[in-house]
Amino acid sequence: MNLMDLMPLWEATSNNVTKREPLEGDRHCDVVLIGGGFSGLSTAYHLQKEGYDTVILEKDKVGGGASGRNGGQILTGFSDSMSSILEQKGIETAKAMLDMSLDSIDLISQIIDENEISCGFHRNGHIVAAYKDSHVDKLKKEQETLKKHFDYDVDVLEKHELSNELNSPLYRGGSVDPNSAMFHPFNYAIGLADTLEGMGGTIYEKTEATNINHEASNKVVVSTPNGRVIAKEIVLVTNGYTSENLHKKIARTIIPIESIMIATEQLPEDVVSNLIKKNRACFDTKNLLYYFRRTDDNRIAFGGSGRSTSKSDENNLFNNLHKGLLDVFPELEDASIAYRWGGKVGFTREFLPYIGRLDDGTHFAYGYAGHGAAMSTLLGKVLAENIMDNDRGFSPLEKKELKTIPFYSQHAKVVNLMKYYYKVLDSIKN
Numbered sequence: 001m002n003l004m005d006l007m008p009l010w011e012a013t014s015n016n017v018t019k020r021e022p023l024e025g026d027r028h029c030d031v032v033l034i035g036g037g038f039s040g041l042s043t044a045y046h047l048q049k050e051g052y053d054t055v056i057l058e059k060d061k062v063g064g065g066a067s068g069r070n071g072g073q074i075l076t077g078f079s080d081s082m083s084s085i086l087e088q089k090g091i092e093t094a095k096a097m098l099d100m101s102l103d104s105i106d107l108i109s110q111i112i113d114e115n116e117i118s119c120g121f122h123r124n125g126h127i128v129a130a131y132k133d134s135h136v137d138k139l140k141k142e143q144e145t146l147k148k149h150f151d152y153d154v155d156v157l158e159k160h161e162l163s164n165e166l167n168s169p170l171y172r173g174g175s176v177d178p179n180s181a182m183f184h185p186f187n188y189a190i191g192l193a194d195t196l197e198g199m200g201g202t203i204y205e206k207t208e209a210t211n212i213n214h215e216a217s218n219k220v221v222v223s224t225p226n227g228r229v230i231a232k233e234i235v236l237v238t239n240g241y242t243s244e245n246l247h248k249k250i251a252r253t254i255i256p257i258e259s260i261m262i263a264t265e266q267l268p269e270d271v272v273s274n275l276i277k278k279n280r281a282c283f284d285t286k287n288l289l290y291y292f293r294r295t296d297d298n299r300i301a302f303g304g305s306g307r308s309t310s311k312s313d314e315n316n317l318f319n320n321l322h323k324g325l326l327d328v329f330p331e332l333e334d335a336s337i338a339y340r341w342g343g344k345v346g347f348t349r350e351f352l353p354y355i356g357r358l359d360d361g362t363h364f365a366y367g368y369a370g371h372g373a374a375m376s377t378l379l380g381k382v383l384a385e386n387i388m389d390n391d392r393g394f395s396p397l398e399k400k401e402l403k404t405i406p407f408y409s410q411h412a413k414v415v416n417l418m419k420y421y422y423k424v425l426d427s428i429k430n
C-alpha cells in the first residue's frame, strides 16, 4: 500500500489547483528552497515579500507531502507538554516557546487575511480528551503549571462536563484550550503558493532535487533531472520526506512516522454538530493517539497510526482506524468512509522542531512532531529572517549541532525507527 497514491479528502474538496511545470535548464535566483510544503512556502513568501527572488523545487506538487495531508489542526503548544518542556529547558526558554506557538497561529491568521486565502480558517480552540481517569489528573497538573508559570488558562473538564463538548462514551474528561484553530490544509498550501507566485516567486513541481553542491564562489547549485538552480542561499525543508541521497546528515536526524486518516461521507449537519459540539480540533491522550475534527462540508475526519499495537499487520491499518472512529463515536456505525489517506510526519529525537543553519550554509527547519500545521509557517518566517539578517538573536528552537538518531545506519529500516518511536512514546505517556 502506497499512502501517497490515496487521494486525501482535502485534495478532493479543494479550490482550483494551479498546475506548475517542472524545471528545464538553468535558473539563477537569490534563494532556492527544496520542499513545497508549509515550511518552504512560508519561507519563500516572507523572503519574496522583502524583494528576494525565490525558487521552490517540489518533487511532487505543492502540499503533496504532509502539508496537504494533515488533520488541519492548528494547535497551541508542542508534541511534548509544557510541564515537560519547562522541566527540560527552564522557564525562560519554555515561555519563549509557548509564545512562539501562539504567535504561529496569529501569523497564519494574518497571512490568510492579508492575502484572502480561502481555507476555512476558524479559531474555536482544541480539546484534549482523556482516555483514562489518571489522564484527567495529568491534565489538571498541566493546567496548574500553565497557570502558575505561564499565566496561561485552559479549562479541565470532568466526564459529565465533557458531554457539553463531545458526544463520546470513550473519554473520562478532558481539557479545552481556546486558542487553537483549524483550516483546510491543502487550500492553505495552494493559496499560499498562488500568493507567492503573484509576488514574483517561482515554484517548479514534479522537480526532484537530486544533488546539492556548495561551490567555492559562495554559490549553491541544486541539480534536478532536467535542470539546475544556482542560488546564493539554500533552504532544505523536506521534513519527513527527506532522503539520505539528498542530504544524509539531515535525513539521519529525522524519524519519519506514517500517520493515516479517514473521512466519513457527508453527514447531516445536526449529526456532526452533535458529536463535536463547538467545532473544536480534538485529540486524545492514548499512546497511539486519535485526532479528529468536523470538516466544513460536515464530515468527521479522523486520524491516527491505525496500529492497535506496534505489531499490527500493515494491511489492517485503515480497518483499525475505522474501529477507533466507532469507539469514539458509535453513532457513526452506519456512516460510510469516503476517503482514506496518509502521509509522513517528521519527528526528531527530542520530539521538538529543529531550525538552524549548517556549516555549509544550508538552512533547515523540520521535525514538528505532528504540530507543524501551526509552527511550520512561523519557522518559515524565522528562516527568512535568518537569511535576511544573519546576526539575529536567540531562537529557542535553534539547533546548532545535529545528532544522528539511534539505530540510523546506512541500512536502517523505518520499522526500527518506529520501534524506537513507540518505545520513547510509551515511556513518555505511561
Ligand SMILES: Cc1cc2nc3c(=O)[nH]c(=O)nc-3n(C[C@H](O)[C@H](O)[C@H](O)COP(=O)(O)OP(=O)(O)OC[C@H]3O[C@@H](n4cnc5c(N)ncnc54)[C@H](O)[C@@H]3O)c2cc1C
Pocket (backbone or CB within 6 Å): 034, 035, 036, 037, 038, 039, 040, 057, 058, 059, 060, 061, 062, 063, 064, 065, 066, 067, 068, 069, 070, 071, 072, 073, 074, 075, 207, 208, 209, 210, 237, 238, 239, 240, 241, 242, 243, 246, 259, 260, 261, 291, 303, 341, 342, 343, 344, 345, 346, 365, 366, 368, 369, 370, 371, 372, 373, 374, 376
Ligand atoms: C496524516 C497527517 C496528519 C497530520 N495532522 C496534523 C495536524 O492535524 N496538526 C499539525 O499541526 N500537524 C499535523 N501533521 C504534521 C504536519 O502536516 C507537518 O508538520 C507539516 O505539514 C510540515 O510541513 P513541511 O513543509 O515541513 O513538510 P511537508 O509538507 O512534508 O513538505 C515537504 C515537501 O518536500 C518535498 N520533497 C521531499 N524531497 C524532495 C526533493 N528531493 N526535491 C524536491 N522536493 C522534495 C515533498 O514532496 C514534500 O512536499 C500531520 C501529518 C500527517 C502526515
